[in-house]
Amino acid sequence: MADQTGFLKYERSLPPRRPVEVRLLDWKDVYTRRENGEDPLFPTAEVRTQAARCMDCGIPFCHHACPVANLIPEWNDLARRDDWQDAIERLHATNNFPEFTGKLCPAPCEGSCVLNLQESPVTIKQIEWEIIDRAWDEGWVQPQTPAERSGKKVAVVGSGPAGLAAAQQLTRAGHEATVYERADRIGGLLRYGIPEFKMEKSVLDRRLDQMRAEGTRFVTGVEVGSGRDGDPTVEQLHADHDAVVLAVGATIGRDLPAPGRELAGIHLAMEYLPFGNRQALGELDDPPIDAHGKHVVIIGGGDTGADCLGTAHRQGAASVTQLEIMPAPPDLRDQGSNPWPTYPMVMRVSSAHEEGGERLYSVNTEKFLGDDSGNVRALLLHEVERVDGRFQKVEGTERELPADLVFLAMGFTGAQREGLVDALGVEVDGRGNVVRDDEFMSTVPGVFVAGDAGRGQSLIVWAIAEGRAAAAGVDTWLTGESMLPRPVTPTAVALR
Numbered sequence: 001m002a003d004q005t006g007f008l009k010y011e012r013s014l015p016p017r018r019p020v021e022v023r024l025l026d027w028k029d030v031y032t033r034r035e036n037g038e039d040p041l042f043p044t045a046e047v048r049t050q051a052a053r054c055m056d057c058g059i060p061f062c063h064h065a066c067p068v069a070n071l072i073p074e075w076n077d078l079a080r081r082d083d084w085q086d087a088i089e090r091l092h093a094t095n096n097f098p099e100f101t102g103k104l105c106p107a108p109c110e111g112s113c114v115l116n117l118q119e120s121p122v123t124i125k126q127i128e129w130e131i132i133d134r135a136w137d138e139g140w141v142q143p144q145t146p147a148e149r150s151g152k153k154v155a156v157v158g159s160g161p162a163g164l165a166a167a168q169q170l171t172r173a174g175h176e177a178t179v180y181e182r183a184d185r186i187g188g189l190l191r192y193g194i195p196e197f198k199m200e201k202s203v204l205d206r207r208l209d210q211m212r213a214e215g216t217r218f219v220t221g222v223e224v225g226s227g228r229d230g231d232p233t234v235e236q237l238h239a240d241h242d243a244v245v246l247a248v249g250a251t252i253g254r255d256l257p258a259p260g261r262e263l264a265g266i267h268l269a270m271e272y273l274p275f276g277n278r279q280a281l282g283e284l285d286d287p288p289i290d291a292h293g294k295h296v297v298i299i300g301g302g303d304t305g306a307d308c309l310g311t312a313h314r315q316g317a318a319s320v321t322q323l324e325i326m327p328a329p330p331d332l333r334d335q336g337s338n339p340w341p342t343y344p345m346v347m348r349v350s351s352a353h354e355e356g357g358e359r360l361y362s363v364n365t366e367k368f369l370g371d372d373s374g375n376v377r378a379l380l381l382h383e384v385e386r387v388d389g390r391f392q393k394v395e396g397t398e399r400e401l402p403a404d405l406v407f408l409a410m411g412f413t414g415a416q417r418e419g420l421v422d423a424l425g426v427e428v429d430g431r432g433n434v435v436r437d438d439e440f441m442s443t444v445p446g447v448f449v450a451g452d453a454g455r456g457q458s459l460i461v462w463a464i465a466e467g468r469a470a471a472a473g474v475d476t477w478l479t480g481e482s483m484l485p486r487p488v489t490p491t492a493v494a495l496r
Ligand SMILES: Cc1cc2nc3c(=O)[nH]c(=O)nc-3n(C[C@H](O)[C@H](O)[C@H](O)COP(=O)(O)OP(=O)(O)OC[C@H]3O[C@@H](n4cnc5c(N)ncnc54)[C@H](O)[C@@H]3O)c2cc1C
Pocket: 104, 105, 106, 157, 158, 159, 160, 161, 162, 163, 180, 181, 182, 183, 187, 188, 189, 190, 193, 194, 198, 222, 223, 224, 225, 226, 247, 248, 249, 250, 251, 273, 303, 304, 307, 419, 420, 450, 451, 452, 453, 457, 458, 459, 460, 461, 463
């Protein structure tokens, strides 16, 4: 039984981030590390107090809002009781990688928490992180090898959170899962998109070690279906495996075809961020795209833009401005158009925003202006207003914004067609997503789809949920039935 009155006794509180002036000197996590079993700035007693704010309200809206259907009130209460080992068992029952979500999830659960009716939800994401990080420290996260092997082989193409979740579930169900990744390291956007200061790569690596010990195989540096010498062909993929999971992400960045786009110094965000990640890990001293001493403009106000912002500051940018065409969101949700328990569309201040830079809203880029050498020197902007749902220029508001480096962080338009997707012959919908049924199978029998490749650009927690569900689909396809959980189906999601 949860503490029914904890929320009346205790205020919401979160661990402090490291001071800005200190954390900008390195690439490490913006939060302090645990020492001797706890965060020195946020001791276990405080985490337990925060967990005691969950009243186990009977209808857990948080659980419904969580894509992997985490059993949130159960593990909140176990954390409150100091029973961390049972807490990690309950957490792992629904989430293969709570360390990724505990660090990186935007926490729709907290948006739906009953206490968020008064804007002070339970710190669910933080408690999730505490449970799993402690479990790693204590040695409770061990390989889970299957009792029996099926002899069936599954290829998982793409090693982001969707591919990893599918592979871990399939390996544990007794199949031989091999993950193919075109990059030199495993992890997808967890490796080369999300910066070290949001989640250190050691957090990913310790999970990959567990997966290897369980029997999942990893093959890097191969782009399946590329047609290049040495890369596996689609025919080989089919011949060598009994089923395929396409977890190739939505990697095609949305471009901005404004005049001047061809100027040097304008890059898609995902052309820039992998270099920053390699620099953070000491693999690259002199990144080919470097914000050091430059005036940087980021077009796009979302997470990817914030990651460019934090990276540019750590490289020593002279200034960073982030542009957003939408108006600034309100500080508190609009209860009329965006009522609880829907996800609150409010102003968010990420760790990168705390570190500096300017955010401009309701602005559009008219064109990029260059110097005599063909480098970008400024953007020509104007303000916009919404008329009948469409953005219109506010006449007379044009102005130049100096820029030596511009990053386009305006989202992604879907999975890469050229190569594997085309070669497999799977159907792709009008939004660039690979079509799948409620078993997560594509239009080609035996080829399944999970994560951003099927749902479009989304979140890590959704990728994990879909990877788990697709694994259940594959298991059923291979054996006629499955005990694996199915946290989501595309139809159920469409109805949500
Ligand atoms: C910069 C950035 C920051 C983000 N931050 C957050 C965040 O803080 N929180 C959050 O929840 N979400 C965040 N997201 C979104 C999140 O990262 C994605 O939704 C998630 O990674 C999707 O997982 P996935 O497994 O479907 O694909 P991905 O992670 O994109 O992985 C796909 C993998 O497939 C590989 N691949 C593609 N084609 C082939 C092929 N033919 N052969 C072999 N390999 C192939 C790619 O190289 C890639 O490694 C962020 C996204 C970006 C771009």
